[in-house]
Amino acid sequence: MKIFVVGSLNMDLVIKAPYMPENGVTMHGEGFMTNPGGKGANQAAAIGKLGGEVYMVGCVGEAFGDELKTTLCKYGVHTRYVDKLKGVSSGIAVIVVVDGDNRIILDAGANGKVDAALIDKALASAERGDYLVTQLEIEQDMVAYALKSAKEKGMTTILNPAPAAKVSEEILANSDFFIPNQSEAEFYTGIYPKDEASAQACAKALAAQGVKNVVITMGGEGSACVCDGNYEKVDCFPAQAIDTTAAGDTYVGALVTKLAEGASMREAMIFASKASSITVTRRGAQQSIPYRNEVDTL
Ligand code: RIB
DSSP: OOOEEEEEEEEEEEESSSSOOTTTTOOOOEEEEEEEHHHHHHHHHHHHTTTOEEEEEEESSTHHHHHHHHHHHHTTTTEEEEEEEEEEEEEEEEEOOOOTTTEEEEEEEGGOOOOOOHHHHHHEEEEOOOOEESSSOOHHHHHHHHHHHHHHHTTTEEEOOOOOOOOOOOOOTSSEEEOOOOHHHHHHSOOOSEEEEEHHHHHHHHHTTTTTTEEEEGGGGGGEEEEETTTEEEOOOOOOOOOOTTTTHHHHHHHHHHTTTTHHHEEEEEEEHHHHHHTSSSSGGGGSOOOHHHTTTO
């Protein structure tokens, strides 16, 4: 099965800080680094590193564009559907890490230029049963277009609704799997999921909006899904978190990789939990995502 990821590629500018500064304050941080990220590219990198056949569909700009493409290639991602555009910067994410958690500010740059022609070109090689994964870091009408085109081709579609934003009924109807984290799930339902009762309530509220299958990532609380009406819960694997950046992206990429291999939902969730538990023990985005052998031997 081929997996197409239609989404963002960002260069992450990361700094660690002891606390979040107040308005007007200048303070010292440490450990500045640049490293390739973007929710779309991170999910593609996870699939590539974990052994899936994955095609990134997106745009980069002149600044950082070559590095973003080369890094994905290194992780086993096909980049023939990543266009490099002139006169625009690549997407940028400014990330402040405090106590292992992150705050992210985005400038979409070239991610805002993904268009229907590029999606058509990529999906021309897709077949019934292939997978399409997308997020909300490109223009929302392109998210809608990608999901609709994929459904017309008989593909399985996955929406990671991040960063959370109001989406159309059409987007929800064309998403086979909806994979939010806790705060995103709360954004869409008003319920913060942290245990079986609240996760079930979230899934019910999302179903009322037209969502078919829900998988909620709940950090230290593990992950829960309601798929085909069945509830599954998988605990998180214990890990010493030093940077949670790309943990959710790793989960999504790993889950899809396993589902595309024919695994059950529970097997895929366990694999995804293991993979993301490794990601949080390392700094950065794509560079922190484990390879297949690391997950298999955990
Ligand atoms: O999910 C983590 C990612 O969010 C970062 O890599 C950053 O680029 C933002 O898109």
